Amino acid sequence: MLTENKFASDVITRSAEETIARGRELAAKMRPPLLVLLSGELGAGKTTLAKGMISGLGAAAEEEITSPTFTLVHTFTGPVKVFHVDLYRVEGVQEFDSLGLEDIFAEPAIVFVEWPERMWMHTDWPVMRIDLEHAGDDARKITVAR
Numbered sequence: 001m002l003t004e005n006k007f008a009s010d011v012i013t014r015s016a017e018e019t020i021a022r023g024r025e026l027a028a029k030m031r032p033p034l035l036v037l038l039s040g041e042l043g044a045g046k047t048t049l050a051k052g053m054i055s056g057l058g059a060a061a062e063e064e065i066t067s068p069t070f071t072l073v074h075t076f077t078g079p080v081k082v083f084h085v086d087l088y089r090v091e092g093v094q095e096f097d098s099l100g101l102e103d104i105f106a107e108p109a110i111v112f113v114e115w116p117e118r119m120w121m122h123t124d125w126p127v128m129r130i131d132l133e134h135a136g137d138d139a140r141k142i143t144v145a146r
């Protein structure tokens, strides 16, 4: 695919720091309301990219952005409201209302979701899809589609 699809863009990063930098670049173009779906295998770099995006939005400092795997959702209130959700531990395909997550879409925010394939999310907000793939050693391919 590489750059053939004009609706998608790919970059390869070679370290966690480069992925954070890519996240900051992407954040510069984000405006609420926006749902950002972060797909990719374990350790692909979803949380690392979220660190770059959420810190880039000015919603939190990098070190405050950790994996919400056990808490399901982290909420940040900065210049923009940000939710960072990780559905890895959600069993089966559930609806987000059943998890008490419906408030996330109550007012314009930027919502980052790791493991989005675990749950059915219904919203009329714009969606940005980001896919991360292992590309050997510390390399990751980050594909953005909208």
Ligand SMILES: Nc1ncnc2c1ncn2[C@@H]1O[C@H](COP(=O)(O)OP(=O)(O)OP(=O)(O)O)[C@@H](O)[C@H]1O
Binding pocket: 013, 014, 015, 016, 017, 018, 019, 040, 041, 042, 043, 044, 045, 046, 047, 048, 049, 067, 088, 114, 137, 138, 139, 140
């Ligand atoms: N190019 C890279 N981009 C991102 N992370 C990298 C890169 N190279 C190495 N890493 C390392 O890979 C790991 C990525 O972990 P991270 O928690 O971001 O993945 P994840 O996709 O959120 O995993 P999970 O599915 O468990 O939530 C980190 O330990 C990070 O330091």
Ligand SMILES: [Mg+2]
Binding pocket: 046, 047, 048, 067, 086, 114
């Ligand atoms: Mg993660």
